[in-house]
Amino acid sequence: MPIDMFTDHTPDSAPPAARRSMETTVRRLGYLPAPVARMAESPELLDGFLKLSGAFETATLExxxxxxxxxxIATRNACHVCVAMHTAKLTALGADAGLVTALREQRALDDERLDALRDFTLTVLETVGAASDTALKAFLGQGYTRRNALEVVLGIGTYTMSTLANWLTRAPLDEPLAPFAWSA
Structure with a gap:
């Protein structure tokens, strides 16, 4: 059994620099997710993730x-917390159940445009950004822009950060996400 070396901080126990971010998260979600409680050990990581996540939310990608x-990213990095959280978000967005299942199973998507995005994301990850002209043209050929390509990089950076932190801190799945549980 792994050693639980990270604290599930509360706004009272967290380093002072993390408290405002934690309180904002509680106001936004109605509870304090375990990943946030554990990331609070490093206010810089927590604030960095929340700021980057907020920036990604304002990207021109739909x-x-x-x-x-x-x-x-979440399935590739086998982050059970991120997959559950974003399955819930996809459900709230009214996403097609087949799309959600395919994403959770790391399969090609029926929607050609979204599958080009999924493929491009994997290509950028696998090539450490050195996507071929062919890969970039295939992505752009589906109506995405050069700006969108760079936004994919933003998403990769942001959610690689959170998946690695969730693994390192051994963040458990929060009860509100239990209906969306996933394992690799």
Missing amino acids: PLDREVVIMT
Whole structure:
């Protein structure tokens, strides 16, 4: 059994620099997610993740597109917390159940445009950004822009940060996300 070395901080126990971010998260979600409680050990990481996540939310990629990027990263990095959280978000967005299942199973998507986004995200990850001209043309050929390509990089950076932190801190799945539980 793994050693639980990270504290589930509350706003009272967290380092002072993390408290405002934690309180904002509680106001936004109605509860304090375990990943946030554990990331609070490093106010810089917590604030960095929340700011980058907020920046990604304002990207020109559509909400469903952003969720495809996030779920692609979350399943690739086998982050049970992120997959559950973003399955819930996809459900709230009214996403097609087949799309959600395919993303959770790391399968090609029926929607050609969204599948091009999923493929491009994986290509950028696999090539450490050195996507071929062919891969970039295929992505752009589905109506995405050069700006969107860079937004994919933003999403990758943001959600790689959270998946790695969730693994390192051994963040458990919060009860409100239990209906969306996932395992690799």
